[in-house]
Amino acid sequence: MTSLETLFLDLKNIKVIDSTIPYSQYFSLDLSDSNTELKQLNQSNAIEFEAYIEFYLKKNKATVAYGGYNENRSLYKRSTFFNDLNSDERNIHIGIDLWIKAETPVLAALDGKVHSFQDNNNLGDYGPTIILEHQLENHTFYTLYGHLTRESISSLKVGDFFAKGQQLASLGDASVNGDYAPHLHFQIIKNIEDNLGDYPGVCSKNKLAYYLDNCPDPNLLLKITK
Template structure:
């Protein structure tokens, strides 16, 4: 039986998750970004200004990146720190940094698995999880930091067609108090989670969670692009 990774590698015809008219730029939120290390980004307005004015050069680009990245930005948010001294910093999805209100499209046919308003500082905010089936294998995609009205009219089991607009990027503070972006994540097994799933793991648990949550580029690189105008090769997207 094929693994989920093998199925996604063989599948043709994924639709773009975002139809952006702006060129693509990969963003780095690890310690190697010296400008990031030197900033206090605990205030969301300051963080948003840094992302869109500086990293995205006055909002001239749409940003992407972050899968398996060890992110220092989580040190400034209590949501990712816990009492057992295993802070979470390994990012399990890919982020797409774009303006609030940017439409989100389903990459393939789906049904709504669950949804929730994860209303805590640093959390997902409005979240939708879609279920998909390929080659009789069920898997899931998670969309976090959405607009609150993205949850309106949803119900478990609702059909969503490939390339159908079903949500939009949210603004802060309703999106979990982050600069506007989409958190996109593939999940093999939801377990008992409903409307939520870890999007960041500790270093100690990263091997388990990265195996459970494959690289979103397995979906994005099918057509060689994430966005409808992206011309970079799949290897450049990684």
């Protein structure tokens, strides 16, 4: 059977935020521990971090900052949600982030139905989140959209159908999105197990091999870079 990753290679024209923004206006953003600029920034302050994102976009004449797959970040140290004393530290990001202003339209990557949704309102969590279920040849898989507005899930129902490119939601601000600068966390999930409205978007080093296999690089689908 053809792998899901191989099937992604043939898919075209997929956007998950405002389709009027061309990829030429996207610019890669490094939020890893190796970025020395971040050491001068209070990453736990959403307002300060949003100002940094806006400055970064302006400096690079871009509209969207993107990146973060398989990226080791110190951003999560502020929250016990990621750093329970009884478990391994979760600090490796396994989705892609698209940083842009709040209220930006969020689009369904492909035809799919609502698998589940939830307001994950812990500090540093996703906030309002939607998971879509998709079928591609013999594969069932899922896409997760995190950091949305509460209005995005207020009238949603499990089983609702969304066509590829249809507006699914809008991006939330720091007051609802887990206390982050506005952005979309987009993630592909092969086996969602019994998770509903939530799925880990950050993992520990010990579990990285599993999550990289179960959550392929979203750029295989989006093709922001080729």
